[in-house]
Amino acid sequence: MQISSDVLSHGGRQLVVTHDSAATATPMTFSLFLPPQAEQGKVPLVTYLSGLTCTHANVTDKGEYRRSCAELGLAFLAPDTSPRGDGVADEEGWDIGLGAGFYVDATEAPWSTHYRMWSYVTKELPALVAAEFPALDLDRQAITGHSMGGHGALTVALRHPARFRSVSAFAPIVAPSQVPWGEKAFSRYLGENRDAWSAHDAVALIASGDRLPALKVDVGGADPFLERELRPELLEEACRAAGQPLELAVRAGYDHSYHFVSTFMADHLQWHARHLG
DSSP states (O other): OEEEEEEEETTEEEEEEEEEOTTTSSEEEEEEEEOGGGGTSOEEEEEEEOOTTOOHHHHHHHSOOHHHHHHHTOEEEEEOSSOOSTTOOOOSSTTSBTTBOTTOBOOSTTGGGTOBHHHIIIIIHHHHHHHHOTTEEEEEEEEEEBTHHHHHHHHHHHTOTTTOSEEEEESOOOOGGGSHHHHHHHHHHHOSOGGGGGGGOHHHHHHTTOOOSOEEEEEETTOTTIIIIIOHHHHHHHHHHHTOOOEEEEETTOOSSHHHHHHHHHHHHHHHHHHHO
């Protein structure tokens, strides 16, 4: 593990870390903000999963989370969205391949060699940060994400119900099995057997009985992907049918960008802090 950047911000440390990943068989990079409270004791951890085309740097540079994390005493972990490097499979288009790992373990060639983001974010990365950063309290965790990363946050939490005390998402892809982005990615990564897709589809998981302790979702009312790709009404319907509590807000006039994410980041972090104790 190599810390490539370590800078002071709001009294805490903003780190950028690179390491060799066993899950992806490539180097991987993540950012980690340690609030000033980490100098005195353990702090809760919020993991943020980014969206299509992004790296760790998008939220690190534009997410505007550090002031709130410093005030609330929250650590903030942001991994990359896919493996990268020589020999890593890619395909023309920004919604598949590099920057578009969809937080699954690919089973189909050529993707299966490196595209193992599910194992990376659910197993390898948590174990690494727990070992290297003892100030992180992994008994108090929350998860959030944006777009493809919102999909990842929902599915990771639904399949690890004891790990996270709260879950939120900005403009998530809630039912990837039913929308073009997800159908394209899942058919390439997981094959044409749609039964395998349901393990990575939040709406399907909720319908099958999986539950979340606390769920908050924001979408932009002017998001150009709202009706075709995000489909928040499907999540709302699934939660209503299952008795799953959901706080869903449609933010009038906001789009899909980090202008939207950064505007409501503090609200989400304050919400997570209340659940993390």
